[in-house]
Amino acid sequence: MATFLLRRLLIAIPTLLIIATLAFVLLRVTPGGPFDGDKPMIPEIRRSIEARYHLDQPLWQQYLRYLGDLAHGDLGPSFQYRNTSVNELIAQGLPVDIAIGGSALLLALLLGCAIGMLAAVRRNTWLDRLGMSIAMLGISLPVFVIAPVLILVFAIQLRWLPPGDWVAGSWRHMLLPVIALAFPYLASIARLMRASTLEVLASPWIRAARARGLPTHTILLKHALRPALLPVIAFLGPAFAGVVTGSIIIETVFGLPGIGRYFITGALNRDYTVVMGVTVLYGALIIVFNLLADLCQAWLDPRVRLR
């Protein structure tokens, strides 16, 4: 177990280094610079601005400086928001993403598991078909359709909920983005859960439990739930990274100050440090959550051995 953890963490370092290097190179070969605007700029001014951000140094020096800062956890100053560091941007945006993403995943997990299990237990009944139709809808409808529909119905027509904005701690502001973000994950989890529950229900130990005359709910909750959850847990690791990083559209539609927006505007404005910083952060998140999912799986299923 300890060796497993250590090895995975050690592998993470070169992985992150490759991600950081790729981000650096790709950004620098992209045409257009952070200070190419509409208006003409006097050369002295351009020099002064470039010196401020060390853009006047040779590329390899910039790269080394960037790696050195990165090793100290300093992601540098943002080019597009003056006097704001990338660390500050992330510190401000990440809690929003975690709040929205975490709530969405929790909702998707609870509802998805319930729907999936119910569909499996009531296989081939109207309940099963209803649950799987909802799941199919969630998988096929893109977020950029679901989110505007929710706004249109609940904010503009019915005026029950705000159409966007972020007020820390306000559940009313979180509800629509959380639902929109949760829907596709809920659908995937429901389908996964249904399939794995069906498989588990057909296994010998469930038959043995039935033979012993245990009531259905005991069989389901005590004997079937844990093994049925395994594929869902494997899915949750990448899914959590996905909801945190993939909420870019949600942030845009609902006007949430998450890091996905900085990432998009950063890429468009050639805000090198923001894009590199967020890319490395996303990379790290994906590594960490995959690791956590592996650990959870081992804990749930004694047959899994971590090496």
Add this chain to the structure above:
Amino acid sequence: MSVVLRAVLGTAVLALAACNAPSDTPRAAVTSITVGQQLATDQNLRRAIDQMPRTLDPTLLTDIPAQRITDDLFEGLTTLAEDGSIAPGIAHSWETSADGLIWTFHLREARWSNGDPVTAQDFVYAWRRTVNPHTGAEYAQSLAPIRDALAITEGKLPPERLAATALDARTLRVELNAPTPYLLALLTGNFMQPLHRASIEKWGDDWIRPEHMVSNGPFTLQETVIGNRIVLRKNPRYWAADTVRITQVTWYPLDRAEQNSRYLAGDLHIAESFSAEQYGWLKSQLGDQVVTAPYLGTFMIGLHMQKPPFANNRALRRALTLAVDREILTRRVRQGLYPPAWTLVPPLPGYDSPAPEWASWSDEQRHAEARRLYAEAGYSKGKPLRVDLTYPTDSDNRQNYEAVAAMWRVNLGAEVRIYNEEFRVTQQNRRLHLLQMFHFAWIGDYPDPYTFLQLFQTGFGINDGVNSNPRYDALLNAANAEADNARRYQLFREAEQLLDEDAPYIPLYFYASRHLIKPYLKGWQTNILDRNLSRYMYLLQHQGQ
């Protein structure tokens, strides 16, 4: 925000809304607002901006959202009156020398938000900071009319040499290179606003943070949440604070689709803009809440004047400009939102561009002349013009250029292929003079023809088509040395005529500002610069959103 994403989302929200309600029946939920006569008790104004400002430092700002907000935070020697005309700001009066080169401004008794008096030295300090190349003010050139400003920015003279002198705490003398009739308009600008030296020296770059910023305008900075909101509070120390009714302004950086949905849901009092494609639909739904007005900008196509096929081919350039049906473009494609342009300079108070003769011709006459010129340039059906037109990705742009390319195909037989690139890529390619034919839009900095005419002056920083005509340059130089404004405008008109004959660009239409404004919001200023200070606005009691 990605333009593509924005277009997709915008279309999604509005298309869905449109499905719900046929466009000929206004939706009650949106439009039923009853406005009273009394001031609303809550004077908390909620306005949108198109993106998060890069900085709120008046010296360093580069974007329109930042201009909007600093207009509320700071005030220069002059400011804008409620009707959009120029009014005394921190200066209550001024006089100018007979040759128009020396201006003396007398400052009123005004205070910074921390109680310090606003002095002439605060202006000198701010202006020196702007022209100092070490500050890195991208728009330092805006101060060029002041004597020695340009030489200082180019590093040839120290900033102390700037010809702006504080004669005493409340008298400021400014010396100019040439008579500058638009100086009073220029002084309303953000680059000319005073700065509080002590706080900048104390906090360095962090002086723009809400906890440190000292400002002299109608509002002070309360809170900044990047990507979410900027909150301003009424400044009780502002010299005209008793006339300001709004107690708090919250600025939300939102893209257009979001602005629309927030506005429709009653969350915003003012939407900063909407996509031109949605003009017709919004007008049918919201009626008078859609507020459009002439805006100091021209939408055109730039041509590379040093490369084939346009170099030394005046006939071809004129054929292309004559073959564009601007009425169709503005009425059909842009649904009447924008007025057609036959010239470079949009209509200004006191200045009207000389309309070219062909502007009044019938379509047949114009097309015939275009075809004649096209043939004269050496092209025909068998040997059509093949050229690429490059534009930055945006759905409004795409519609325009598809329409124009179709007009050229039908009216001339020319084969113009349109390409879109990401904004920064086009921008760089233009600067490197790689494009034959390109999207070219310009918003004027001050209400004077020169802000447009300079675009085609030899050596000007963004003369991206590399146009050079000694006669044109001579006319502009003569105009700039001219103290009599009527004579100066005459020279500008001659320069515009020359531009029409030469056709180094293809004008398409003039811009219009476009906002959504709640009927219970009053005090909105309509002006050609589209600057609308929150200090004049107020909210009336109302029912419905």
